[in-house]
Amino acid sequence: xxxxxxxxxxxxxxxxxxxxxxxxxxxxxxxxxxxxxxxxxxxxxxxxxxxxxxxxxxxxxxxxxxxxxxxxxxxxxxxxxxxxxxxxxxxxxxxxxxxxxxxxxxxxxxxxxxxxxxxxxxxxxxxxxxxxxxxxxxxxxxxxxxxxxxxxxxxxxxxxxxxxxxxxxxxxxxxxxxxxxxxxxxxxxxxxxxxxxxxxxxxxxxxxxxxxxxxxxxxxxxxxxxxxxxxxxxxxxxxxxxxxxxxxxxxxxxxxxxxxxxxxxxxxxxxxxxxxxxxxxxxxxxxxxxxxxxxxxxxxxxxxxxxxxxxxxxxxxxxxxxxxxxxxxxxxxxxxxxxxxxxxxxxxxxxxxxxxxxxxxxxxxxxxxxxxxxxxxxxxxxxxxxxxxxxxxxx
Ligand code: ADP
Ligand code: MG
Numbered sequence: 001x002x003x004x005x006x007x008x009x010x011x012x013x014x015x016x017x018x019x020x021x022x023x024x025x026x027x028x029x030x031x032x033x034x035x036x037x038x039x040x041x042x043x044x045x046x047x048x049x050x051x052x053x054x055x056x057x058x059x060x061x062x063x064x065x066x067x068x069x070x071x072x073x074x075x076x077x078x079x080x081x082x083x084x085x086x087x088x089x090x091x092x093x094x095x096x097x098x099x100x101x102x103x104x105x106x107x108x109x110x111x112x113x114x115x116x117x118x119x120x121x122x123x124x125x126x127x128x129x130x131x132x133x134x135x136x137x138x139x140x141x142x143x144x145x146x147x148x149x150x151x152x153x154x155x156x157x158x159x160x161x162x163x164x165x166x167x168x169x170x171x172x173x174x175x176x177x178x179x180x181x182x183x184x185x186x187x188x189x190x191x192x193x194x195x196x197x198x199x200x201x202x203x204x205x206x207x208x209x210x211x212x213x214x215x216x217x218x219x220x221x222x223x224x225x226x227x228x229x230x231x232x233x234x235x236x237x238x239x240x241x242x243x244x245x246x247x248x249x250x251x252x253x254x255x256x257x258x259x260x261x262x263x264x265x266x267x268x269x270x271x272x273x274x275x276x277x278x279x280x281x282x283x284x285x286x287x288x289x290x291x292x293x294x295x296x297x298x299x300x301x302x303x304x305x306x307x308x309x310x311x312x313x314x315x316x317x318x319x320x321x322x323x324x325x326x327x328x329x330x331x332x333x334x335x336x337x338x339x340x341x342x343x344x345x346x347x348x349x350x351x352x353x354x355x356x357x358x359x360x361x362x363x364x365x366x367x368x369x370x371x372x373x374x375x376x377x378x379x380x381x382x383x384x385x386x387x388x389x390x391x392x393x394x395x
Pocket of ligand 1: 194195196197200218219220221237293294295317318319320321322323324349350351352353354373
């Protein structure tokens with residue numbers, strides 16, 4: 001997908017409005033994970049180097065259109081300043097005369113962070129008037145908020161109606177990686193889909209069935225597929241109302257000549273807890289009453305790892321088991337290890353999948369970790385993302 005990036009435009013001395021995703025987890029005013037801030041550093045450093053006048057805009061949390069003192073962006077501005085080693089000015093509003101005044105005093109390479117954009121109802125309603133006010137602060141719009149690109153808000157999409165719009169470096173990398181696997185994957189192309197529920201991933205599975213050679217299903221959602229084949233699943237998480245859908249998806253895979261792999265064995269627990277009694281059974285045997293499947297078993301690990309080893313492209317979304325409990329993390333760990341070993345181009349998306357990689361210390365195992373949980377899922381579903389669509393327009 002061809003899009004313009006900030007490397008394609010004149011930046012020197014120009015006022016550049018940068019939409020970032022600084023929606024970091026906070027605990028009592030402290031940032032507990034600064035990954036999202038660090039991801040935007042390349043774009044900001046590039047802009048500083050080019051002498052742009054930088055205006056940063058982001059949301060934090062869910063203030064729902066009203067000022068929430070605890071959701072002001074001051075700690076983010078402070079932290080960014082520490083990371084960059086340069087001053088980051090912070091405005092107490094995001095539009096209006098005070099901000100315009102602050103922008104007019106910005107020197108080349110200087111940074112002003114606007115207040116939490118979701119303090120304004122016009123942000124989430126994508127009010128054109130609000131977008132126009134925001135756009136009036138700048139000469140160029142750089143969208144670097146991939147994690148928010150599935151939202152059509154004023155600061156992610158609306159402003160593009162009033163300003164020349166280009167992608168930031170993080171956004172450009174995400175689009176490059178995701179479009180590479182979805183548009184021209186090296187084959188065989190294998191997708192590994194896990195996580196709790198089929199219902200969360202229907203769109204992803206359907207879209208991937210048109211793209212992949214093999215679809216591997218693990219995690220809680222595999223239970224529903226196994227149950228759909230008439231296998232007793234005991235107390236396992238099974239979506240009874242999705243059995244028909246699971247059968248339909250299996251049939252669809254057959255029609256499209258996609259190999260569909262389900263777990264061949266399961267690790268069972270006597271209760272949903274980290275210290276539960278556990279045992280391993282073949283999937284065909286079913287799950288005895290009182291037990292529940294919380295992970296894929298060792299034979300499945302081998303089978304899935306072999307698929308990964310033979311693939312040229314792998315997309316992974318969703319853990320293979322309840323990886324939060326060490327006793328049931330082996331399946332997820334095996335998939336991560338197989339990815340680390342393989343020569344394939346590998347991409348991981350989804351909040352919990354990334355968390356699982358982090359917990360297992362295997363973030364280095366893959367070629368690309370997609371930062372936006374919801375956004376990367378919608379991309380894998382084949383949906384149009386408003387924050388990306390604006391980058392394709394001729395402006
Ligand atoms: P992602 O955020 O990567 O898209 P999901 O949110 O779909 O992933 O799924 C992650 C959750 O699925 C985890 O909290 C994990 O504990 C849960 N899960 C995985 N396997 C099972 C299982 N067999 N039973 C119950 N929950 C499961
Ligand atoms: Mg999740």
